[in-house]
Amino acid sequence: MFDDLKKGLKEALDRLMNRGSIDEEALREFSLDVQRTLLKGDVNVRLVLELTKNVQERLTREDRVPGVSVKELAVRALYEEMSKLLGGDNVLPIQPKNLILMMGIQGSGKTTLAAKLARYYTVKGMNVGLITTDVYRPGAYEQLKSLGDRIKVEVYYREGAKPVDIAKEGIARFSGKNMVIIDTAGRHKEERSLLQEMTSLESAISPTFTLLVVDGTSGQQIFNQAKAFSEAVKVGGIAITKLDGTAKGGGALAAAAATGAKVYFISEGERLEDIEEFSATRFVGRLLGIGDLKGLMERVRQAEITMKEDEVRKALSGRMDLQSFLDQMEQMNKLGPLEKVLEMLPGAPKVNEEDIQKAKVQMEKWKAAIRSMTPEERRDPKIINASRIRRIARGSGITEKDVRALLDAFGKGKSFMKMAKRMRLPPGLG
Ligand SMILES: Nc1nc2c(ncn2[C@@H]2O[C@H](COP(=O)(O)OP(=O)(O)OP(=O)(O)O)[C@@H](O)[C@H]2O)c(=O)[nH]1
Ligand SMILES: [Mg+2]
Incomplete structure (x- = not known):
């Protein structure tokens, strides 16, 4: 499909x-x-x-x-x-005692799904009981009962009783079980009365999870359905059925997710074993074949790291003037926080917090100083005399001593690696 x-x-x-x-x-x-x-x-x-x-x-x-x-x-x-x-990806949270309230409009597949879930969790070793509160649809109990018999799961119903009472009685009857699934009616004169019934059921029994069942063949119309239910009750998650018979499955899935309620189960067939916990990543993986x-994800991640290493190496090597030194310091910032950049360098020793801090302060000062220089000064630092130093210090708000330290380091280094050493960055950089 x-x-x-x-x-x-x-x-x-x-x-x-x-x-x-x-x-x-x-x-x-x-x-x-x-x-x-x-x-x-x-x-x-x-x-x-x-x-x-x-x-x-x-x-x-x-x-x-x-x-x-x-x-x-x-x-x-x-x-x-x-x-x-x-x-x-969403997985139904399993508690010591689980009370799952199913709801959905007429024909969406609630009764079938209730039985599918009962089977799914029985196979997982849980002790499950089924209840139906559908007092409207003729033969609703018989339908669930015959499904329950197939999987040897007990079904509770009481002819002539009110939905809330049936639910409470059933829960009491199944007090020894660790999962009780309540199938509800979908058939109502109007949507409002159906929603009202769901609200009273919800407040009477406090389910641990409310599962909204929607028909996948409705495609993106599911959005409005899910919204209407979400406004009446606390929808814990959505199950989408009949995905076997539709080309609108993608729309159904996207619409369900767009309501903010997550998709927990999908069903692609009428058989009781046709149920699957929904995982978006697995699903998309299958789609993309x-x-x-x-x-692949891991390989791309690794390749990206290697590429960054190359970038760092390139950034850190080669001759340069103060302009390119400034560019490279800025480039380094773009690659990430200094400590992360350093971590990416193979063979770089662990550096302590204090050294990193010192290096960062140093780097900021030097960047400020270079930004206060004229293009000629950046290109040819030799022309920077005492009065220029004074001007640069004033312009950048650092001391003349700091400006001299930069020029001194630059004169001796001229490669970022060497400059980095002067900044007392780890020896692995040199
Ligand atoms: N192809 C297909 N049919 C399904 C699926 N789930 C349910 N059906 C069929 O859809 C019809 C309605 O399913 P029910 O489980 O009775 O739906 P419901 O929500 O309980 O309906 P009401 O009780 O009337 O509100 C039945 O004929 C099911 O066999 C599915 O995943 N795939
Ligand atoms: Mg039903």
Whole structure:
């Protein structure tokens, strides 16, 4: 059912790769391909635009990393942004005693899902009981009872009683069990009375988790449903059913996540074993069809670190004037906090807090001093005489002694490495 999404995304990635060069035009086309695919999957337009904007921006902004292909960077950007869009990974918190209240509109798949959950947690070794408070739909109890019988899970119901009373009685009956799942009615004259019933059930029994069941074939319309329920009760999470019979699954998932309530379960079939805890990262991984996504992520991360090391090395070597010294100090700041930059250098010894602090103060003073110099002075520090020193000190708010120390260090060093040594940075730098 997610075949179209999968195919569309694969084609978008392939097309990006087949372009001669990855320029603005190629990235724009890639964005359009992804947009078309997601819109076809009934993902909300606003969400689609936000996602592709983020992906495109990342691919424009992020530096190319040697050893990592643009396709891999694109996969990573898509993977991370799509996982974010779908609300991340959520696992139903299991307590010593669990009381799960199911709700959802008529036909969304509550009764079936109640039985699927009962099976899912029974297999995990929990002692589960089922209750139905559906007093409206003819045969509601028989439906759940026959599902319960198949998995040997007891079902409670009392003909002629009120929903809240049935729930309370059932909970009392199942007091020895560690999970009780309550199936509720979906059939009501109007939505308002259904929501009212849910509110009174919620306050009467205080469930540990409220699971909203929505029909995946409704696509992005799920957003309004989820919103209506969230305004009436505290929705703990969402389960999306019938994802086997729809091309709108992507839209359903994105819409559910957009309400702020997370998706906990998805179901792709009528059989009781057709239930899966939803993980956005696993799901997107499957969509993008990259077997070893974790491996890829790690490889990109490593490559980025190596690249930064190269940058640092380059920044720290070579002859220069005071202007390039200033540039390089600023460049270093961009790479991260000084202690992190130092950590990235292979073989750099651990430096203590105090040395780092001293070096930082020194660096700030020197930057201020260079900023107060004229371009000629920066290019050719030899012309800086006593009166210039006085002017620079006044302009930068540091002492003349500090300015002299800088010039002295520069005269002896002329490479960042050597300057760094003068700043008493760790010997590994030299
Ligand atoms: N294909 C498919 N069918 C499903 C799925 N889940 C439920 N169904 C079917 O959808 C129909 C409605 O499911 P129910 O579980 O009865 O829905 P409900 O929310 O309890 O309905 P009401 O009690 O009337 O509100 C049934 O025919 C189920 O077999 C699913 O994941 N895939
Ligand atoms: Mg039902």
